[in-house]
Amino acid sequence: MRNFIITATISLLIVSGCKTKPTLFKKSISKIETISLSERTRGTIRDFTLSNGKLMSSINGNMNSQKISQNDWSKILEYTEKIDAENISKLEASTTKRFSDAALASHITITKNGTDYQSSTFDSGNPPLELKNLYNEIQRIIETKKSK
Known part of the structure; x- marks a missing residue:
């Protein structure tokens, strides 16, 4: 159970990190x-x-x-x-x-x-x-x- 929580947390951080990068990139385009x-x-x-x-x-x-x-x-x-x-x-x-x-x-x-x-x-x-x-x-x- 403990490994599942750690794996789920890491996966969630990776997925949320991937979603924010394109948004930041779009803001820098003029x-x-x-x-x-x-x-x-x-x-x-x-x-x-x-x-x-x-x-x-x-x-x-x-x-x-x-x-x-x-x-x-x-x-x-x-x-x-x-x-x-x-x-x-x-x-x-x-x-x-x-x-x-x-x-x-x-x-x-x-x-x-x-x-x-x-x-x-x-x-x-x-x-x-x-x-x-x-x-x-x-x-x-x-x-x-x-x-x-």
Whole structure:
């Protein structure tokens, strides 16, 4: 009887341990929903939002929606995963032309698991080093869609 109780207790602990591990693993998986690039200066407002399969753009209030390829979205996700979203607002811009209206003031917003993470503001074309690959990929997609 004593061996049965010990065996049953050990089995119960093993089974309950196996059930909790997948739950913990699921909590650590992050889901990137959208990536937005906003660029503004006096007289110009450009907003671009990328999601799985779609590019939404608004230039001075003129809205447009276009499809993007799965390959483009995969590249965006690849670059976004390398960014520490929780500390994105602490990244410093290397130039300050936006202060004198010599460049568009830009920022990137990452929506991940329902939470928005917004970068610090930087000059258009000159993002912080940590955002450079993502910014350049967003610009490539925007320029490709503009030319069509």
